[in-house]
Amino acid sequence: MSEAEVKVENEILEDGNSQVYELGYLLVPSIKEEDLGVNYGNLKELVASFGGEIITDEMPKAINLAYSMQKVTSNVRQKFSTAYFGWTKFIMDTQKVLEMKKHLDLDPNFIRFLILKTVKENTIAVKRFARGETYRRPKTKSSENETVVPINKEEIDKEIEALIAV
Amino acid sequence: MKQDYFSANNIKYIDYKDVEILKKFLSPNGKIMSHKRTGVTAKNQRALANAIKHARFLGLLPFVVK
Numbered sequence: 077m078s079e080a081e082v083k084v085e086n087e088i089l090e091d092g093n094s095q096v097y098e099l100g101y102l103l104v105p106s107i108k109e110e111d112l113g114v115n116y117g118n119l120k121e122l123v124a125s126f127g128g129e130i131i132t133d134e135m136p137k138a139i140n141l142a143y144s145m146q147k148v149t150s151n152v153r154q155k156f157s158t159a160y161f162g163w164t165k166f167i168m169d170t171q172k173v174l175e176m177k178k179h180l181d182l183d184p185n186f187i188r189f190l191i192l193k194t195v196k197e198n199t200i201a202v203k204r205f206a207r208g209e210t211y212r213r214p215k216t217k218s219s220e221n222e223t224v225v226p227i228n229k230e231e232i233d234k235e236i237e238a239l240i241a242v
Numbered sequence: 243m244k245q246d247y248f249s250a251n252n253i254k255y256i257d258y259k260d261v262e263i264l265k266k267f268l269s270p271n272g273k274i275m276s277h278k279r280t281g282v283t284a285k286n287q288r289a290l291a292n293a294i295k296h297a298r299f300l301g302l303l304p305f306v307v308k
Contacts, residue, residue, distance in 0.1 A: 141301035197255070
């Protein structure tokens with residue numbers, strides 16, 4: 077079964093019309109935490125309605141923005157210093173993505189969003205694992221040094237005696 | 243950083259969401275470090291610069307630190 081699924085996915089990619097995309101977005105902080113799930117569900121439905129197949133995604137989280145952003149909605153300028161940041165990764169037809177972008181442009185819940193071409197593989201988890209490796213390296217070196225020291229004790233004693241004798 | 247950080251850590255795709263890694267390549271003022279200082283290959287330096295710019299757009303990284 078799994079092989080068949082993989083083949084189907086490959087066929088979609090080999091069409092030449094489909095691509096792996098990632099949508100990163102900032103939601104307006106005026107949304108209540110309870111309603112966040114609803115917005116998140118709506119976004120998933122939106123992606124699905126444009127024929128998108130969701131690969132991975134993350135729930136929007138409240139973050140402090142690195143700088144304050146402005147957005148004009150119905151001739152009112154709004155300033156934001158916090159927002160909900162979330163992302164979804166999906167496979168979609170290249171033409172449909174443009175249509176989805178036009179749809180998202182009109183959505184008042186978004187401060188900003190970014191649609192990028194990306195790869196299917198999980199890009200974050202690999203990095204965290206790799207970072208762990210870099211911290212392990214000095215530990216292995218120190219443990220090697222410790223194992224070497226006790227073996228030489230007798231030799232060192234003899235050397236010291238020899239020095240004292242001189 | 244003499245060696246290429248990304249090939250040393252087996253990172254094939256530089257992700258704009260991984261802010262902790264991207265921060266290593268910013269100067270105290272928030273500017274992108276030159277490839278001379280980062281030691282990253284030309285290909286990865288281009289991908290890194292793009293990732294930082296995407297992160298800046300979404301407010302994950304600052305444009306300037308005063």
